[in-house]
Amino acid sequence: MAFYRKLGVHIADDQANAPHVDGKLDDGTVLAWDTVETIRGFDAAYISPIGGHHIALAFDKGSPAAVDTAFAELIEAGYTSHVDPWDAHWGQHYATLLDPDGNSVDHCAELDKN
Template sequence: MTAQFDAIGLVTTDMAASLAFYRRLGVNIPADADTEPHVEATLQGGLRLLWDTVAVVRSFDPDWTPSSSGSERIGLAFLCGSPADVDKTYAELVESGIGREHKEPWDAFWGQRYAVVLDPDGNGVSLFAPLAD
């Protein structure tokens, strides 16, 4: 059998904060999941987004430590309904305190309104929408 891409996993130090962030981006996550050590959400198209606490990861990899380089090697991207929605979503995440500023919205040369906000664990999350023709 050929391997099939199925899920993206995130390690979090604060499950409730991380889930609240992704709920604001429209990910359907049950409210009672906030205290669970492992959470899964199935996204449109069937891809799954997974969260594990540091304790869960260390239960099978005791020497696991988060990256100390401070540079992103992977990021998530969320399509917004319009360029104005990119600005609105970025502002809501930052103003609520659940997301942190990284790259404020701008009109990118590749034809999108684009922004990057950091989730509670410092993962870069891109927000984008096509610019009007």
């Protein structure tokens, strides 16, 4: 986390050993990190990449309903689901699709607090 803090990512001090960490840039862009154990908690088939980079993109859709809508629209357009929408233990509604190159692209939103 120290590397990303030096790059201007705001990460709470108590997040160094957390299984899921969100950091925010000044423009509101959110970066997130998960441990391999956290990923395997919802994607049991996950295998760490070999010989490539370890990155996935996540798009905050603003609401759980918007995650579901975006996910459905992309599936209807012929893109591939990797993890169907679900409520993550870190307080977000989440879904993962694969881009045409096989990269994970997450859609997420804070869970409703009601």
